[in-house]
Amino acid sequence: MCFRTKNSKTFNQLEDRFKARFLTPEWYTPDVFNAFTFPVTPVITNDRNDVIQGFSWGLIPYWAKDTNIRKSTFNARLETLAQKPSFKPSLLKRCLVLADGFYEWKWLDPKGKSKQKYLLTLPEEESFAFAGLWNSWTDRNTGEILNTYTIITTAANELMSEIHNTKKRMPVIMTPKAEKDWLSGGELVMQNDHLEGVVCE
DNA sequence: CCAGACGTTGTT
DNA sequence: GTCTGG
DNA sequence: CCAGACGTTGTT
């Protein structure tokens, strides 16, 4: 599903758009992030919404004994969030995952032998936020603290059903008003209707 | 009741 | 820590 | 939660 995101904005552009500051901007450079490498990417959390922090993709619940669970917590299904032991402790630990694009692969045949890569963006590659949840995990051996997040997914809309045609899922996209509501503990309002899909090379 | 899971959907 | 499959 | 048990205690 949503395993690869794109951040093309500079840290100054992110600060202006999201009305928040990097404490230390040097860790961030615009890039494409692959979930399977657990990249540190820019997020804004509910408890410090004036700051852009670097959290690692792949949520680890605080109770985990090790980090193995991460490989399956890149995404969290919106429909079942409240029932899952891994996400329940994070229901009010909300975050914005800052981005301006993500990638999906359309299967061109029933077996997926041939695939077409698509980049999904808003018009003009405007910045947006994925709806996310976060948690802090302490390594019992080293005492190291790891801040991690997951991206919430929902049923694919019409466009995404065409592109992500095997799983019919898509990440929850938010624009400014919904971002505030989400961070402050309110309802999740998604703005998934303005996405555009562009075929990649 | 307890042991074992706890999660989602690709290998770009 | 809490849920669930057996 | 469900499958499987669900009972007692000699010898002539």
Place this chain on the structure above:
DNA sequence: GTCTGG
């Protein structure tokens, strides 16, 4: 039908 072991 209800209890209980797994």
